[in-house]
Amino acid sequence: MKITFFKYLSLFLTGGMVYYFLEIFTRDYSHYSMIICGGLCMIACGGLNQMFPRMPIPLQLILSSGIITLFEFVTGVIVNLIFHVGVWDYSYLPYNVMGQICLPYSVLWMFLSLIIIFVDDGIRYFLFGEELPEYRLF
Numbered sequence: 384m385k386i387t388f389f390k391y392l393s394l395f396l397t398g399g400m401v402y403y404f405l406e407i408f409t410r411d412y413s414h415y416s417m418i419i420c421g422g423l424c425m426i427a428c429g430g431l432n433q434m435f436p437r438m439p440i441p442l443q444l445i446l447s448s449g450i451i452t453l454f455e456f457v458t459g460v461i462v463n464l465i466f467h468v469g470v471w472d473y474s475y476l477p478y479n480v481m482g483q484i485c486l487p488y489s490v491l492w493m494f495l496s497l498i499i500i501f502v503d504d505g506i507r508y509f510l511f512g513e514e515l516p517e518y519r520l521f
Contacts, residue, residue, distance in 0.1 A: 393510060394425050395426055398421045398422045398423075399419065399425070400421070403415075416468070424454050428443075428496050430503075431446060431500075440518055440520060444496050444497060445493060447496030448493035448496060451492040455483065464481065464483070
C-alpha cells in the first residue's frame with residue numbers, strides 16, 4: 384500500500400511540476416492548477432501502457448493527446464470560466480472550443496506525450512523496480 388501511494392504520488396508530482404515549469408519556460412507564468420492537471424495527465428497517459436502493454440506507441444500518443452485535451456478542457460472550464468482566474472485563453476487560435484482547448488495544442492500534446500510515456504516508464508523502472516514495457520510501433 385505504501386509503495387503504491389508513493390509511486391502514484393511521485394508520478395503525479397513529476398507530471399505536475401513538469402507541466403508547471405513548461406508553462407513558466409514558455410509563457411513566463413503558470414498557475415498551481417496546472418500542477419494538478421499535469422499530475423493527472425501523467426498518471427492517466429503513463430498508465431496506458433500499464434493497462435494495455437501491447438498498445439502501439441502511435442495509438443498511445445493519440446489517446447494521450449485526447450486525455451490531455453480532456454483534462455485541459457475540464458481544468459479550463461473550472462479555473463477560467465467558473466472562477467475567472469484567466470490562466471489561458473485559446474479563443475484567438477483556430478479550432479478552439481470555448482477558448483479552453485484548440486486543435487494546435489492537441490497536436491502538440493500528442494508529440495509531448497511521448498516524453499510522458501518514457502518518463503513514466505523510467506520512474507516505474509528505476510524507482511519502483513517495474514519491468515520496462517515492450518514498445519511497439521504497430
